[in-house]
Amino acid sequence: MGPMAYRDSFQETGWTRFLKALSASFRLGRFFDVEVRVFWVALIVMPLILMRGARGLPFVEGLTYIVLTTLALYLIIWTHEMGHIFAGRRYGIPTPLITLSPLGGVAHMSAGAPSPGKEIVIALAGPVVHLFWLVPVAPLYFLIEWGTLRPSGWMSDPGYNLLWTLFWLNVGLMAFNLLPCFPMDGGRALRGFLAKKMHPNRATLIATKIGMVAAVVFMIAGIFFWITQDNLWGPILAMIGISNYMACKQERLATQYSAGPYMQADPLQPWQTDPEAWKRGGSFDPLAKPDKRAEKLQKKAEQRARKEAEEAAALDAEVDRVLAKVSEVGMAGLSRKEKDVLKRASERRRGK
Secondary structure, eight states, rough: OOOHHHHHHHHOOOOHHHHEEEEEEEEEEEETTTTEEEEEHHHHHHHHHHHTTTTTSSSHHHHHHHHHHHHHHHHHHHHHHHHHHHHHHHOOOOOEEEEEEEEEEEEOOOOOOOSHHHHHHHHHHHHHHHHHHHHHHOOOOOEEEEETEEETSSSSSSSHHHHHHHHHHHHHHHHHTTTTTTTTTHHHHHHHHTTSSSSHHHHHHHHHHHHHHHHHHHHHHHHHHHHOOSTTTHHHHHHHHHOOOOHHEEEEEEEESSTTTTOOOOOOOOOHHHHTTGGGSSOOOOOOOOHHHHHHHHHHHHHHHHHHHHHHHHHHHHHHHHHHHHHHHGGOOHHHHHHHHHHHHHHTTTOO
């Protein structure tokens, strides 16, 4: 292959350029030591969706509605992801990046939850954030009437519309994320609860199976709403279904090559995040509650190992005594019990 042919084989096609454009993002900033990036396509898709609600309004009022609603949506999504991040930090899991897209947000955690109980806490920390939003928003939404915050000469009331958006977005996102459909927050919490009762991989298979069924429902519902309602919320719901389905497939595949989702090593060594960790024996978090279930299992294993060692020592002593007797009287002089001792010692040596 000549130099020109070699170069041409790597030239981008129109399709690859299109996919590259869809995945392009820009840096919004760094907040609480986490970088936030936004996909460019989100700035196109969301205004297109919101244009339906701005129909019939003057240009300035319609633009105000679109901008405020878009900002409110992604501010809520960002705080939702920060809830996961702060909970993850509690267990020593750093998160360097959040990405915001038309499908929502993703907190790119550097490791999975270290135990089922901690996965439940991390998963539910996101939806809990919406309750903190609703504490101030809900009373204002129910007390303030439409028109109270309307500027003079405006057809719409941007202040009331913003309260309406903040209230229903928080209610809707909290309810949607709590659905027990992996990889959504409710699905991850479901896996955590199941993993407390069974092997984590089996819990993963059950949670992802439910998630795959729900993903198909999302796809069908999204297509139905797209056809009947003629707006872009339907395709977004369908895309969420496709994304969830692929995530479930990937998680099911991972169960074939791992001992479970809670077996990962700590993402960083203790001294990399806490210079004083050596004083506490290398613990990431001196206030973290001990895993009582793991401690109980470890204690039982130690007791079993001690008992087996004592039985082995007793058997060795008995074998020495029997062998000494054999040297004096021969095998014929051994009792049945003494012959059983030699048989057990022989089986142990062969690993039975």
